[in-house]
Amino acid sequence: MVGLKALKNFIGALQSNASPYEIGWGIALGALLGLNPLGTPQAILIFLVLMATKSNLGAAALSTPLFAALALLLDPLAHRIGLALLTQLPSLTPVWTSAYNAPVLPFTRFYNTVVLGNFVLGLILLVPLILLSRQGVLYYRAHFQEKVSQWKIIKILNLTKLAGMLDQVK
Amino acid sequence: MRWKYVIPALVIIILLVVFNLFFMDTLLRHGLIAGGQFTFGARVEVASVKTRLSNLSLSIHGLAVADKNAPMKNLFSVETLAFSVDPLPLLSKKAIINEMTLTGLQYGTQRKTSGALPPRRQAKIKKSWLSADSAAGRLAGQVSARAVSQAQALPAFQAIQAAKEQLKTTNVQGLLKPENVPMLKDLSAMKTGYQQKASDYQAQLNQLKIQEALASVGPAFNEVAALKINNPQDALAAKDKIARLNQRVQDLQTLSRRVADLASQAETDFGTPQALRRRIDELKNRDLQTLGTLFHLPTFDFSNLTGLILGPVWMQRLSLTLDWLAKARTIMPAAKTKDKKSAPVTQPRLHGLDVRFPVANRPPRFWIKRITLSGTTGGAGKTNLPVDFSGSLTDLTSDPRLVGRPLRLDVSGAQGNRRIGVLAILDHTQEIPTDQLKIDIAGLRAEELQLPKSDYLPAFQGGNARIAAGVTLTGDQLAASLRLDLTALSSVPTSAPATRDSAAQIAAALWAGIDSLNFEAQATGSPERLNFSMNSNLDQRLAERLQKILGQEIAGVQTKLRAELDKLIAGEQSALLSAFGAEQKNVFGSLASEQKALTDKIAAIQALIREKQTAGTGNLTQPADAIKNKAQDQLKGLFGQ
Numbered sequence: 001m002v003g004l005k006a007l008k009n010f011i012g013a014l015q016s017n018a019s020p021y022e023i024g025w026g027i028a029l030g031a032l033l034g035l036n037p038l039g040t041p042q043a044i045l046i047f048l049v050l051m052a053t054k055s056n057l058g059a060a061a062l063s064t065p066l067f068a069a070l071a072l073l074l075d076p077l078a079h080r081i082g083l084a085l086l087t088q089l090p091s092l093t094p095v096w097t098s099a100y101n102a103p104v105l106p107f108t109r110f111y112n113t114v115v116l117g118n119f120v121l122g123l124i125l126l127v128p129l130i131l132l133s134r135q136g137v138l139y140y141r142a143h144f145q146e147k148v149s150q151w152k153i154i155k156i157l158n159l160t161k162l163a164g165m166l167d168q169v170k
Numbered sequence: 171m172r173w174k175y176v177i178p179a180l181v182i183i184i185l186l187v188v189f190n191l192f193f194m195d196t197l198l199r200h201g202l203i204a205g206g207q208f209t210f211g212a213r214v215e216v217a218s219v220k221t222r223l224s225n226l227s228l229s230i231h232g233l234a235v236a237d238k239n240a241p242m243k244n245l246f247s248v249e250t251l252a253f254s255v256d257p258l259p260l261l262s263k264k265a266i267i268n269e270m271t272l273t274g275l276q277y278g279t280q281r282k283t284s285g286a287l288p289p290r291r292q293a294k295i296k297k298s299w300l301s302a303d304s305a306a307g308r309l310a311g312q313v314s315a316r317a318v319s320q321a322q323a324l325p326a327f328q329a330i331q332a333a334k335e336q337l338k339t340t341n342v343q344g345l346l347k348p349e350n351v352p353m354l355k356d357l358s359a360m361k362t363g364y365q366q367k368a369s370d371y372q373a374q375l376n377q378l379k380i381q382e383a384l385a386s387v388g389p390a391f392n393e394v395a396a397l398k399i400n401n402p403q404d405a406l407a408a409k410d411k412i413a414r415l416n417q418r419v420q421d422l423q424t425l426s427r428r429v430a431d432l433a434s435q436a437e438t439d440f441g442t443p444q445a446l447r448r449r450i451d452e453l454k455n456r457d458l459q460t461l462g463t464l465f466h467l468p469t470f471d472f473s474n475l476t477g478l479i480l481g482p483v484w485m486q487r488l489s490l491t492l493d494w495l496a497k498a499r500t501i502m503p504a505a506k507t508k509d510k511k512s513a514p515v516t517q518p519r520l521h522g523l524d525v526r527f528p529v530a531n532r533p534p535r536f537w538i539k540r541i542t543l544s545g546t547t548g549g550a551g552k553t554n555l556p557v558d559f560s561g562s563l564t565d566l567t568s569d570p571r572l573v574g575r576p577l578r579l580d581v582s583g584a585q586g587n588r589r590i591g592v593l594a595i596l597d598h599t600q601e602i603p604t605d606q607l608k609i610d611i612a613g614l615r616a617e618e619l620q621l622p623k624s625d626y627l628p629a630f631q632g633g634n635a636r637i638a639a640g641v642t643l644t645g646d647q648l649a650a651s652l653r654l655d656l657t658a659l660s661s662v663p664t665s666a667p668a669t670r671d672s673a674a675q676i677a678a679a680l681w682a683g684i685d686s687l688n689f690e691a692q693a694t695g696s697p698e699r700l701n702f703s704m705n706s707n708l709d710q711r712l713a714e715r716l717q718k719i720l721g722q723e724i725a726g727v728q729t730k731l732r733a734e735l736d737k738l739i740a741g742e743q744s745a746l747l748s749a750f751g752a753e754q755k756n757v758f759g760s761l762a763s764e765q766k767a768l769t770d771k772i773a774a775i776q777a778l779i780r781e782k783q784t785a786g787t788g789n790l791t792q793p794a795d796a797i798k799n800k801a802q803d804q805l806k807g808l809f810g811q
Contacts (some may be wrong), residue, residue, distance in 0.1 A: 051175045079522045086525040093527075100527035103261035114522030 006065070009058030014140055015149060018056055024133035026050070026059030031129055032122035033060070034067030035074075037115060042108050059133070071118055078117025085116055195219045202230065209497075210245060211292065212236035213285040227254035236285020237278070238292075239490075243551070244281055249274025253538070265536050272543040280551020308646075308697035313489040342730045346738060350461060353453040357742040360449075361749040364440065368753035371436050372760060375429070380764045383425055384771050387418045391775060397782055412779055419775050426768040433761045440754045443747070450743060454735060461731055480689045481704050483619070484652050488693060491641055492648070495605050498577075498596055504603035505571035534569035541566065543581070547590060554618045557590050559583025570598040587634070588613030605643040612636045616659055633659035633685075648700070650693040657686045680715050684708065 013023055029050045036043045050060050071078070086096060099105040109115045148154055199219040206214030217232025234247040253270035286292075348354055394415050397408045541563040548556025561581030567573045576597035583590045591610040597603065614637065616630035634657050641650045691704040 051179075052172055054172055075521060082522060083525075096525075097527045097530075101530055101532065103258055106262065111525045111527065112522045113525065117522070 006058065006061035010062040011148075011154065013056050013058040014137060015145060015154060019054075020134040020137035020141075021130070022054050023056040023059045023137050024130040025053065026056030027063040027133040028126045028129040029055050030060030030063030031067040031125060032119075034064040034069075035071050035078075035118040035122040037109065040108050040115070041104060042119065067122075074118065074121060075114050078121055079113045080117065081120055082113030082115065082117035085120065086111065086113060190223070195221055198228070202233075206233075206235060207287060207291070210235050210238065211287065212238035212241065212245065213287060222254075225254050226257050226260070227252065234281075236281060238286070241284040241286035242281050244277070244279045244285070246275060246277045247279060247549075248272055248276075248545075259533050262533075263535065264533050266533050267538040268540070270538050270541040272541055273545070275543055275545025276549040277545075277547075278552065279549035311489075311697075313485050313492060313693065313700070342727065342734050346461065346731070346734045348738065351457050351735065351738055352460070353450075353457045354739060354742050356453050357450070357739060357746045360446075361742075361746045364746075364750050364753045367436075367439055368757045371432060371757045374432055375760055375764060378425055378428060378764075380425055380429070380768060383422060384767060387415075387422065387771060387775065390415045390418050391778065394778055394782060399782070399785060408782065412782060415775060415779060419772055419779075422768055422772050422775075426765060426772065429761055429765045429768065433758065433765065436754075436757050436761065440750070440757070443750065446747070446750055450746070454732070454739070458728065458731055458735060461735070462728070480654065480706070481691065481702070484691050484704075485693075485702075487639075488641065488650055491607060492643070495596070495607075495641075495643055498605070499598065499603055502567060502570050502577065502596065502598050504598040505601055532572060534567045534572045536568040537573060538563075538566040540564050547583070554615065555585070555588060557583045557585045557588045559590055561592070570596075574599055586613065602645045603643075604645075605641070607639075607641040609637065609639045616656060619654075619656075630656075631660050633657060646696050648693060648695060652689070652691045654687075654689040656688070659685045659687065679719055680712055684711065 013026075029046055033043060033046045033050065036046065049055075050057070085092060096111065100111060110119070195218070198221060199216050202216050202219065203214050206216075213236040215232070215234045216230055218230075220229045220231075221227070230251040231249065232247075233251055235245045237243045237245040250273045251270065253267045256266040256268060259266045390411070394408075394411050397404075397411060399405050399408050542560075543563065544558070544560040546556045546558050548554065559581050560583065561579065563577070563579045565573050565575045565577050567577070570576065576595050576599060578596075579592065579594040581590070581592040589610070589612040591608075593606075593608045595604075595606045597605070612635075614635040616633040616635060619630070619635060619637075636655045637652070639650075639652045641648070643649075687706060687708045689704070689706045689708075691702070693700065693702050695701045
């Protein structure tokens with residue numbers, strides 16, 4: 001149900017006049033949120049940024065679970081990245097040690113190879129995702145928006161009160 | 171900026187802050203009460219709580235914790251408790267308090283309402299405190315159980331009364347039967363023994379054949395007596411006969427010595443009549459003692475009476491101390507393993523690895539660096555003269571290993587001759603925890619010692635008590651000691667003479683005039699093998715007094731018993747003494763008579779021999795003198811003179 005709602009919101013955003021950058025930011029921040037464990041300070045921070053900025057929530061709602069699922073596949077890669085950063089770069093050891101002894105930072109679980117690896121992956125993917133998403137939205141609107149708007153399902157969605165309210169929020 | 175989200179979020183935050191301002195203190199107060207009740211197992215009251223978010227400070231006023239073992243008393247109460255939490259470590263979920271102030275501390279004060287928790291809540295708390303499973307908890311249980319068994323031994327006073335009653339109603343005649351008096355048989359055996367001895371000596375005397383020996387000397391004696399020595403030839407003939415008679419004399423002398431030996435042996439064997447009477451008395455005393463056992467004459471072991479009285483009090487306090495130490499060990503667990511400082515260390519997890527980095531000066535989860543405390547030993551419901559005290563408690567923490575210093579409580583106070591000093595060092599920084607507690611109190615009055623109350627004990631009052639107590643718990647090894655010196659004591663009976671039962675009267679007499687006591691106790695060992703030792707200067711005095719109290723009754727029964735015993739054995743005793751006298755006279759008479767015959771004979775023979783020798787010498791020297799004189803005369807004529 002939640003997944004359907006997220007899909008509906010995302011399609012609604014694509015079909016509307018929402019800014020491609022906002023959709024791109026939504027997807028990128030959603031990805032970053034999905035790659036980080038829930039309940040950690042960084043996840044809370046990303047969520048607050050997502051909510052406070054005009055990032056597209058529909059896009060974020062779709063990308064978050066998508067990247068959370070993708071994180072399971074990326075865990076080996078994330079582990080390698082995290083392990084390399086935490087143990088194989090001596091120059092970074094003082095940084096990690098300081099962070100480990102700092103007040104709040106240990107709650108981020110940065111000392112876990114997969115958590116750090118996924119966070120770094122999320123940061124690396126942030127800008128490319130924004131740019132790619134923007135391009136994707138523009139391409140979609142140029143080539144598919146008309147066709148998709150003819151679909152019965154989209155017409156039904158557009159008629160619903162909820163869709164209208166969502167549009168207002170966005 | 172998405173204002174539609176930001177503004178509601180800000181509103182919610184503001185509402186939360188406002189809620190905290192108005193209701194946080196109330197919530198915190200309820201939290202403190204719930205946590206306190208969980209910790210102490212009794213009702214906890216907090217008058218008010220005031221928090222200041224600006225400096226993260228907290229002030230608690232009117233804190234009172236009830237005593238779960240005495241619900242109408244407070245375990246302790248505090249007027250004000252104030253502290254502020256270090257903000258930065260809070261971000262790491264660590265509560266660090268640099269300085270806490272605790273004023274108006276009191277303990278054991280009277281409550282207006284019961285401090286007992288509802289039974290269901292108590293059961294929950296009992297389950298949640300696992301201290302009973304710890305070594306110190308098991309020790310506390312052992313000590314508590316021993317205190318109960320010690321206390322149960324106190325009604326020994328009732329046994330005294332029972333013994334007195336028994337002594338009055340003892341039926342001596344009915345129980346004094348020949349089968350219970352073994353000396354009757356002994357006396358009979360002794361009589362037979364003496365008769366047998368007499369017979370043996372007579373037989374030995376007969377074996378010596380003295381009369382025959384005396385008779386055999388007769389011919390030789392007569393021969394010598396008939397001798398006439400007139401010339402040397404006669405002398406030569408007499409010489410052999412006298413020599414033979416001398417030989418017989420020597421035989422008689424040998425016999426005489428043997429008779430003397432027998433007489434000496436008989437004297438030893440029979441002994442004197444006084445010795446025999448002493449022996450009879452010994453037997454009588456032995457049988458009286460045996461009869462005393464048969465009649466269950468009371469014997470009391472009051473070798474540790476003071477221990478029976480003061481032991482449970484001390485053990486209860488010790489049990490309480492150990493219970494608190496067990497709780498302290500639960501709250502402040504000892505170090506188990508040392509942190510490895512080398513880094514980084516990886517630990518496999520379900521997802522990825524946790525890499526551990528060196529920790530520098532990591533504070534524990536909870537740490538009160540210093541508590542400054544002050545209070546008084548007085549308070550509601552206390553009749554003692556209060557002593558104000560002050561001190562400090564340092565390094566109360568959830569992880570002593572990280573702090574690296576033991577918890578230290580140092581409290582002292584003095585007022586006139588009254589003094590109080592408490593020093594506790596709980597060292598949980600090593601794998602084997604060591605807890606030490608030393609208490610030194612002087613100037614206490616007897617009633618403040620809270621000694622047990624009983625009809626059999628006086629209400630100790632006044633005086634001047636000094637207590638030096640110590641507990642050291644290393645791992646599960648306990649070493650506890652107590653020394654109590656109580657002087658200038660006045661003991662007042664707990665009940666009026668009219669209402670006292672006989673046993674209580676005995677107890678009152680026992681305690682009368684005792685104005686000082688000292689008591690020493692020690693407990694050592696582990697929960698599996700706990701040893702107690704207690705002693706006091708009072709035990710001997712009480713035992714002597716007890717002996718005096720029961721002495722008259724016991725003496726009466728013993729006199730009666732002796733008289734009856736004398737009657738019972740009179741016949742046998744008389745027969746024995748008669749037999750002894752007769753047989754002794756018989757044996758000694760025979761021996762003396764034979765000895766006399768031998769001595770007379772020897773003397774007669776020796777006199778005869780001397781006579782013959784003298785006579786012989788005279789007859790032989792007369793002719794020689796005549797010849798000598800005649801020769802002198804002839805020589806004179808020859809030379810003309």
